[in-house]
Amino acid sequence: MQNFEFTKEELAKIDAIIARYPNPQPAVMPVLWMAQEKYGHVEPDVQKLVARTLNLPEAHVHGVATFYTQYYKERKGKYVLDVCTSFSCQACGGYETLHYLEDKLGIKAGETTPDGMFSIQSVECLGACGYAPMMQITNDVYVNHLTPEKLDKVIDDLKKDQLPEFESIPLVQNRTTAMENE
Amino acid sequence: MSLTDWKAYKPVLIPNIKDYHKIDVYEKHGGYGALKKILADQDTLTPQHVTETVKNAGLRGRGGAGFNTGLKWSFMPKPDGGPRYIAANGDESEPGTFKDRVIFEFNPHTFIEGSIIAAYAMSITTVYVYIRGEYRSWIRMMEKAVSDAYERGYLGQNILKSGFSVDMVLHSGAGAYICGEESSLMESLEGKRGYPRVKPPFPAQKGLWGRPTTINNIESLANVPLIFNNGADWYKGTGAATHPGPLLYGISGHVNRPGVYEYPTGMLVTDLINEVAMGVRGGKRVKALIPGGSSTPPLRGDALDGVRMDSDSLRQAGSMLGTAGMCILDEDTDMVDYLWRVSHFYHHESCGQCTPCREGTGWLEKTLLKIKAGDGTMRDLDLLLDLCTQMEGRTICALADAAAWPVRYTITRFRDEFEARVKNTVYALS
Amino acid sequence: MAEIFIDNKRYEFEGQTKVLQFILDQGLELPFFCYHPSLSIPANCRQCYVEAGQPVLNRETGEYELDDNGERVIRFFPKLMTACSLDATDGMVIKTHVTSELVRRGQKDILEFILINHPLDCPICDQAGECPLQIQTYKYGPEGSRFEHKKVHKPKRIQLGPRVVLDAERCINCTRCVRFTEEISKSNQLTISQRGDHNYPITAPGTEFDDPYSINTVDICPVGALTSTDFRFKARVWEMSSTPSIDITNAKGCAVDIWTRDNLVMRITPRYNPHVNDYWMPDAGREAYKIYNENRISRPEMVVNKDSIKTSWNNALLTISEKLTGAETGKTLVFASAYASVEDNYAIQQFFARFANTTVIYVPDIKPGTGDDFLITDDQAPNSSGCKLLGINEVDADQAKGMIDSGTYETLVILQEDLVGRGIASTESLTQYFSVYLGTNNNSTSRSASVTIPITTAAEHFGSYVNVDGRIQRTLPAKETLYTDRRLDLQMSMGRLDHYGTRFDNWVSDNNKIDCIPAWEFLVRLSHEMNLEFRYNEAREIIDEIALKNSSFAGISYERMDRELGIALQDQPSKELNPA
Numbered sequence A: 001m002q003n004f005e006f007t008k009e010e011l012a013k014i015d016a017i018i019a020r021y022p023n024p025q026p027a028v029m030p031v032l033w034m035a036q037e038k039y040g041h042v043e044p045d046v047q048k049l050v051a052r053t054l055n056l057p058e059a060h061v062h063g064v065a066t067f068y069t070q071y072y073k074e075r076k077g078k079y080v081l082d083v084c085t086s087f088s089c090q091a092c093g094g095y096e097t098l099h100y101l102e103d104k105l106g107i108k109a110g111e112t113t114p115d116g117m118f119s120i121q122s123v124e125c126l127g128a129c130g131y132a133p134m135m136q137i138t139n140d141v142y143v144n145h146l147t148p149e150k151l152d153k154v155i156d157d158l159k160k161d162q163l164p165e166f167e168s169i170p171l172v173q174n175r176t177t178a179m180e181n182e
Numbered sequence B: 001m002s003l004t005d006w007k008a009y010k011p012v013l014i015p016n017i018k019d020y021h022k023i024d025v026y027e028k029h030g031g032y033g034a035l036k037k038i039l040a041d042q043d044t045l046t047p048q049h050v051t052e053t054v055k056n057a058g059l060r061g062r063g064g065a066g067f068n069t070g071l072k073w074s075f076m077p078k079p080d081g082g083p084r085y086i087a088a089n090g091d092e093s094e095p096g097t098f099k100d101r102v103i104f105e106f107n108p109h110t111f112i113e114g115s116i117i118a119a120y121a122m123s124i125t126t127v128y129v130y131i132r133g134e135y136r137s138w139i140r141m142m143e144k145a146v147s148d149a150y151e152r153g154y155l156g157q158n159i160l161k162s163g164f165s166v167d168m169v170l171h172s173g174a175g176a177y178i179c180g181e182e183s184s185l186m187e188s189l190e191g192k193r194g195y196p197r198v199k200p201p202f203p204a205q206k207g208l209w210g211r212p213t214t215i216n217n218i219e220s221l222a223n224v225p226l227i228f229n230n231g232a233d234w235y236k237g238t239g240a241a242t243h244p245g246p247l248l249y250g251i252s253g254h255v256n257r258p259g260v261y262e263y264p265t266g267m268l269v270t271d272l273i274n275e276v277a278m279g280v281r282g283g284k285r286v287k288a289l290i291p292g293g294s295s296t297p298p299l300r301g302d303a304l305d306g307v308r309m310d311s312d313s314l315r316q317a318g319s320m321l322g323t324a325g326m327c328i329l330d331e332d333t334d335m336v337d338y339l340w341r342v343s344h345f346y347h348h349e350s351c352g353q354c355t356p357c358r359e360g361t362g363w364l365e366k367t368l369l370k371i372k373a374g375d376g377t378m379r380d381l382d383l384l385l386d387l388c389t390q391m392e393g394r395t396i397c398a399l400a401d402a403a404a405w406p407v408r409y410t411i412t413r414f415r416d417e418f419e420a421r422v423k424n425t426v427y428a429l430s
Numbered sequence C: 001m002a003e004i005f006i007d008n009k010r011y012e013f014e015g016q017t018k019v020l021q022f023i024l025d026q027g028l029e030l031p032f033f034c035y036h037p038s039l040s041i042p043a044n045c046r047q048c049y050v051e052a053g054q055p056v057l058n059r060e061t062g063e064y065e066l067d068d069n070g071e072r073v074i075r076f077f078p079k080l081m082t083a084c085s086l087d088a089t090d091g092m093v094i095k096t097h098v099t100s101e102l103v104r105r106g107q108k109d110i111l112e113f114i115l116i117n118h119p120l121d122c123p124i125c126d127q128a129g130e131c132p133l134q135i136q137t138y139k140y141g142p143e144g145s146r147f148e149h150k151k152v153h154k155p156k157r158i159q160l161g162p163r164v165v166l167d168a169e170r171c172i173n174c175t176r177c178v179r180f181t182e183e184i185s186k187s188n189q190l191t192i193s194q195r196g197d198h199n200y201p202i203t204a205p206g207t208e209f210d211d212p213y214s215i216n217t218v219d220i221c222p223v224g225a226l227t228s229t230d231f232r233f234k235a236r237v238w239e240m241s242s243t244p245s246i247d248i249t250n251a252k253g254c255a256v257d258i259w260t261r262d263n264l265v266m267r268i269t270p271r272y273n274p275h276v277n278d279y280w281m282p283d284a285g286r287e288a289y290k291i292y293n294e295n296r297i298s299r300p301e302m303v304v305n306k307d308s309i310k311t312s313w314n315n316a317l318l319t320i321s322e323k324l325t326g327a328e329t330g331k332t333l334v335f336a337s338a339y340a341s342v343e344d345n346y347a348i349q350q351f352f353a354r355f356a357n358t359t360v361i362y363v364p365d366i367k368p369g370t371g372d373d374f375l376i377t378d379d380q381a382p383n384s385s386g387c388k389l390l391g392i393n394e395v396d397a398d399q400a401k402g403m404i405d406s407g408t409y410e411t412l413v414i415l416q417e418d419l420v421g422r423g424i425a426s427t428e429s430l431t432q433y434f435s436v437y438l439g440t441n442n443n444s445t446s447r448s449a450s451v452t453i454p455i456t457t458a459a460e461h462f463g464s465y466v467n468v469d470g471r472i473q474r475t476l477p478a479k480e481t482l483y484t485d486r487r488l489d490l491q492m493s494m495g496r497l498d499h500y501g502t503r504f505d506n507w508v509s510d511n512n513k514i515d516c517i518p519a520w521e522f523l524v525r526l527s528h529e530m531n532l533e534f535r536y537n538e539a540r541e542i543i544d545e546i547a548l549k550n551s552s553f554a555g556i557s558y559e560r561m562d563r564e565l566g567i568a569l570q571d572q573p574s575k576e577l578n579p580a
Helices: A008-018 A025-039 A044-054 A058-067 A087-091 A094-105 A148-159 A172-176 B003-008 B023-028 B033-040 B047-057 B069-074 B100-106 B108-122 B136-151 B182-189 B218-230 B232-236 B269-276 B311-317 B335-349 B355-372 B378-391 B399-413 B415-423 C019-025 C101-116 C132-140 C176-184 C216-220 C288-293 C313-326 C342-352 C384-390 C397-405 C427-431 C444-448 C496-500 C519-530 C539-549 C558-563
Strands: A079-084 A118-123 A135-137 B085-090 B126-131 B167-172 B213-217 B246-253 B259-264 B286-290 B325-330 C002-006 C009-013 C049-055 C074-076 C092-095 C164-166 C191-193 C200-202 C226-228 C241-246 C255-261 C264-270 C301-304 C307-310 C332-335 C359-362 C411-415 C434-439 C451-454 C463-466 C471-475
Touching (some): A008 A025, A044 A058, A087 B335, A094 A148, B033 B218, B047 B108, B047 B218, B085 B108, B108 B167, B108 B213, B108 B218, B246 B269, B259 B269, B335 B355, B355 B415, B399 B415, C049 C101, C216 C226, C301 C313, C434 C444
Parallel strands (some): B246 B325, C002 C092, C434 C451
16 A cells, blocks of 8 residues: 655645744645645545644545645546536537547547546536637646647657646737837 | 827737846836835835825726726735735636736736835735745746845835835646636645635735735736836826736637737727737637626627727626727637536635535536537527526625626627527437 | 614514524524534535624714614615524624525425435335424425436445444435534544545445444434434334433433333433433434333232242232231341432332331442443443432442352342342352342342232333432333323323324223333332331422432422433432432
8 A cells, every 4th residue: 555645844844834934724735735646646645644743633634635636636647638628619510629628539529548547538628719629638738729730749759758838828909019129 | 198099009917028037127127117216215105195196097907807006905904914925816817818827927027126116005914915826937947036126126125225124925726717717716725725715804904814905917017017117197198098007918729820919908899800919810800708707798890990998898898898808709709518528626615614606606507518419409598598697796706707707698699609509409308 | 782683573682692593593494404503614515594783883973874764764675594503693683584585495496406316205204203304395395396307326224333224316415414523422433435426425435334322313313314223113103102211221310301102111212401402312322212111020920839830919019018017137138229319219218217226238330441431331220329319338249249148148038139130149149148139130039039919111100310419300201100190190191193093993902001100109019018107109209308318319309300401419429328
């Protein structure tokens, strides 16, 4: 059985997080994030670790963890592909993107590939409506303007553990007119 | 500036300046000047004066409700020596909305400066910035910006030796639309499940940890330095008279050039669609416009003439400004499919605390799914409208309203499509 | 005095009150689920909708504005308001379902919503018959359902802890149980898990809901989502009779209701008493039904040739009478008991006052550290304070053991106390004595006594007990003995089965009636046998006598105890013996 513990350095970081609030309870969300980054999930044992560390009731931590969708209450693939299918993306091919990925990886949304590399999820609006269709990789980088070709490349790169780079998208006006001299 | 020469408008909230997100560049272009001016002259520019200025400038909240920001600040009780908070709302989860992230990325310091001015106006001790968890990349940018602001002495103890102190703390969400609702946001900040609170008491009386709190949208706070740099009169004269100022328009859907734009409020939607976003893809007609995020009632494409993007004009047209996240749907859009997807969202995001929303959102979605699958009946359309009546105004927060409005107005405004879908259903009499 | 108008009727109120609580206080009805007077107010069920309005004040004159008919102008809130969270204000006008069609519609709408994902399994649900959802659906709900989809499925038959079972599909998310563990028992063992219509209450994974107050969540659950592991499927509500009583498993004396069917105690639930236990009781107190039902001593027993045999009451009385008559002065040791009622203790004290030099003592049963600062006490017995106030000599277990082993005494009379079980006496030491045990349940003391007299439990007699805070409360008989009859004793309660059953019905039997009498009554019969002046006809006479003779109990009566939910005894416990 895996032993879940925070290191001394992590505990010091947690103390610094707690210090930002009037009491330790608000630290539950940042510390769940820390734990998920460390272990890749917040299964019950990790929830217990968070509760123990912050001296909060386990039930409270469980209630919080299950309320927020970004916490993985069960193990996921190494790369979680969150495809936005909310209505702006839906209008611009969000579902086609999702289905393309499903066919490509041979799994359905909500499932993980047998090799544990990829999970696919159909998610709600990620706030990239103008750059649809798009997806987010493992709660982190956004990949915009998806096409089958772009998806193929992203998957190939991820298999080599190469994450896409963050794409900065300025105001359209500022993209189309010359930048003012600084 | 007047609305006729919008083409000449130069963005001020997100100015076209290279590396403006960097504190050096921001300072070089006069950044933190408004703050310096206020803190240097606290006898004249008292907190009350600052609040009045913002109120008179007419800045209205950019988060959706459109309430006068200065007026909101004035609801804070007198300082009693205890902690007081601003919760800056960067949850930005309303589908169709993607504008606050532009501020985080391209002009974080105007938001930070605006927050400090707001903090000064309300004697705030800590500003908590709640950013949706999905915006990990933008949270990193904000961490850098906040740390730079601390380093330069704009945040922390005794800011610019003025005697005024305020802290800023970033707090990441973790995937819950409801946390954009102000009382739910506070619950989440307190480390709980994001259940909206019963009001009263209102946040100004009992907010975070039972202390006076004001919740402002990121874009609202980012507007504040503009008011002091350019004057309240300038601000009042920009855009729509009753709803002035620069506005970030997030345009998405079936247009040729989607994205975020900055123009004054009160732009004609037809200008925004046809000229700014360069028209509908493939030259098609607009079937529907969702003007300000998924909860705002869709307008018919044939009823957009003369409609402007400000709260009065949109109310007259039968919708709301919301977050100004506009989604354009073309003539080929299946409105049943669209409405089902919107309902799916609210069903997924209902926190489940109170009955009408917890049960109603699911019922709406299931009924729409049935209609979408071709199994719906005319009775189902009436049932949907009835369920909307049972949800609207009956819940602790406005999520149930947000779920009901699109259903009510999509069905009433596009009823022909829904009727066509259910007419041929063969069903057993039950 | 502030005024409020509810359905056109004027009421007065003082101070701060919520509209729902005020309505309930007036004895009026307004349906609700999530509200509980002792918990925080989440206003989440939305069932207690009312229309609410306030009179318009003229800003200049400060007077109420009047319309053309001279009536106050009322400005109504635009939305239906939840009465539970609404503060009553002066001049407020409230319309409930009695006068408002909108409120009727609102209440019906909520019930329709609640029921769409609620399994309609009332026929197999324990809550049926006492279910707020069932009752309110009948009264205020829609007649049918327009919901034609699959219901949401959630975990069922989850053993949350040793004593509570969850059916999450029945849950309506009122959060009373979660709030109970957060605000009352403070164990924080429950939370709402998931989101939206998948919400349900649960413990953290891998942890048990073993809160010592866990079953209170079953009581306050407004549906059958939480049921008691022990009581599940044992009885339907309408088959039982309920009798007000108190918890005798510790010294707090929580007010309870004892629920019986065919003279078996089926369950024990807390009864509201703001002075003692509010709406709550410890789980342990609910186990007392076992004391009442199981392993009872029925019919006197005597040791004959080292064998314990059943004997007649007459024989038992004769034997004891002979022994006591022949006993040497100063050689009888009497154990009164903190487990017995004030009446029984007084009776035994007074009876033996007629024998010179008889020592009457009681041994408190305190286990330090087992209590909490809520409803569980270190004191294991219900009536230590009563014994103390009666002036019975208190000795600790070691002293008592010393007295038994000293050889000073020849006769032991033991009221209720399990001396062997508590280690105060051994089976061997008891055999040195002629010992009389007046007890309720078989135990090692009863098995060692020369004569065992079956006496009534708190579920079978009228008896008073003084709790740890000096509050005297009383019990009423919930079960019949062989000698009582609820059809004749008008103070006993009658449920449906009791009312309509006959002894020829298969659900009625005499099997559960114990052959026992109250201890005081036994002593009265013994005094007849011994020609002593010691006469009481009923327990009430004893308590009335105590009220007259013992200043600590001055002014008390059963009526006052009933009316005032017990009486706080003012005097400090006195050591002085009161002469008979």
